[in-house]
Amino acid sequence: MDWIEPMKATLTDARFDDADWLFERKLDGFRFLAFVKDGEATMLTRNRIRHRHPEIEAALVAQPLDDFVLDGEVVWGAHKSGGPRRAGETDAQYAVFDVLRLEGHDVTPLALVKRKELLREHFEWNDPLLLVEPLDEDGIAAYARACREGWEGVMAKRRDSVYEHKRSRAWLKMKCDASQEFVVGGFTDPSGQRIGFGALLIGYYDGDNFVYAGKLGTGFDMKLLASLHGELVAKEIDAPPFTKGTGLPKKGAHWVPPEIVVDTAFMEWTSEGKLRHPRFVRIRDDKAPTEVVREKRS
Numbered sequence: 479m480d481w482i483e484p485m486k487a488t489l490t491d492a493r494f495d496d497a498d499w500l501f502e503r504k505l506d507g508f509r510f511l512a513f514v515k516d517g518e519a520t521m522l523t524r525n526r527i528r529h530r531h532p533e534i535e536a537a538l539v540a541q542p543l544d545d546f547v548l549d550g551e552v553v554w555g556a557h558k559s560g561g562p563r564r565a566g567e568t569d570a571q572y573a574v575f576d577v578l579r580l581e582g583h584d585v586t587p588l589a590l591v592k593r594k595e596l597l598r599e600h601f602e603w604n605d606p607l608l609l610v611e612p613l614d615e616d617g618i619a620a621y622a623r624a625c626r627e628g629w630e631g632v633m634a635k636r637r638d639s640v641y642e643h644k645r646s647r648a649w650l651k652m653k654c655d656a657s658q659e660f661v662v663g664g665f666t667d668p669s670g671q672r673i674g675f676g677a678l679l680i681g682y683y684d685g686d687n688f689v690y691a692g693k694l695g696t697g698f699d700m701k702l703l704a705s706l707h708g709e710l711v712a713k714e715i716d717a718p719p720f721t722k723g724t725g726l727p728k729k730g731a732h733w734v735p736p737e738i739v740v741d742t743a744f745m746e747w748t749s750e751g752k753l754r755h756p757r758f759v760r761i762r763d764d765k766a767p768t769e770v771v772r773e774k775r776s
Contacts, residue, residue: 479513482578482586483643484524484549487633487651489658491775493621498638500590500612501620504631504651505573507551508764512572514538515545521552521572523764534572537607543600545582550574550610574601575610575633578641586641593641617652625654655743657759658682660691661767662738663719665710667730674703675710678758679731680740681720682772688736689772690723691751697743697758706761710734725752736767 510529513520519535522528531552538548550573577597578586585593594612603609613620617634624632631653639648664679677695681688698706713734718726741759748754 479515479520481522481526482511482547484509484511485576485642485649486645487649488645488647489773489775490634490650490652492650493618493652494634495616495618498636499617499634500637501615501617502575502610502612502633502635503624503629504633504653505551505553505610506630507553507573508762509549509551510572510764511578512538512548512550512574514541514543514547517544525764525766525769527763531570531572534570534606537604538572541601543581545579546577547579548572548574549576549578553608569606571606571608573608573610576641586643589638589640590635591637621652621654624652630654630657656746657741657743658773659739659762659765659770660694660742661688661736661770662710662734662740663688663690663736664731664733665707666693666727666732672703673700674698674707676730678740679720679726679733680742680753680756681723681736682770683768684722684771687722688720689751690720690726691772692725692753692756693727694740694742694753694756694758696756709738713737723751725750739763739765739767739770 509524510521517539519538520528521531552570553573554570574597577593580596580600585596597609615623620632631651634650634652636648660680660682662678663681666676668674668676677693680694681690715733715735718733719736720726739762741762742756743759744753744756746754
């Protein structure tokens with residue numbers, strides 16, 4: 479099985495209507511490429527980690543094709559409830575938005591709309607497989623609907639775009655809330671009735687520098703506070719891993735190697751380069767820590 483580098487979208491502040499673009503719901507799941515050949519399905523994250531999803535894999539193998547690669551996200555109940563459920567629940571589904579190989583042929587040079595046609599024509603779409611179709615609305619209306627209905631946002635994709643194996647401006651992500659991944663570099667002691675830890679100390683990469691972005695102290699349930707604290711304590715190191723940024727706590731801080739990636743929602747960046755009112759969303763292992771950079775809006 480030959481790895482295929484996935485195409486990545488560029489974050490944008492633009493909100494627009496354009497007949498040359500189609501718009502899709504931005505999914506709140508985990509990105510996977512599905513490699514299927516000779517009766518076996520292998521699902522890999524963007525950093526090539528395999529996760530087993532038996533029901534999804536069985537549905538992929540049951541397709542009337544023997545050799546194909548799909549791009550999509552594993553989601554939990556998003557199409558039924560209007561929002562994702564937590565990873566680990568039993569109703570995982572694979573929401574597919576692109577095809578990269580079909581019966582052994584590389585289809586990435588084809589236009590996006592042609593690849594969408596191939597998905598409709600050659601695959602059977604039954605639970606737990608979902609086909610991500612373009613929204614009926616134009617871009618501005620789609621974005622308004624996304625924010626109104628509590629989606630993560632909207633993906634804008636050029637209809638004629640080929641599949642590029644890099645971050646591209648042919649795919650744009652319009653987020654309703656400011657959010658992105660960060661890497662945990664430490665934690666603080668709890669206070670009051672809090673158990674586990676007080677806050678995570680998080681950052682991102684800027685070249686070779688690991689930049690401190692602030693404290694993340696809300697959004698955790700009691701179970702996660704306890705379990706994550708145990709994992710962090712086992713990793714503890716003597717010195718801060720951060721090499722850039724100001725405001726590191728001087729008391730009650732503990733340091734860990736930058737290995738754990740977390741999704742975070744927040745209000746905005748401050749002028750000092752810190753997060754305002756960040757909130758924990760989830761832990762994710764489908765992205766390498768060194769890939770986590772400060773997302774720039776264009």
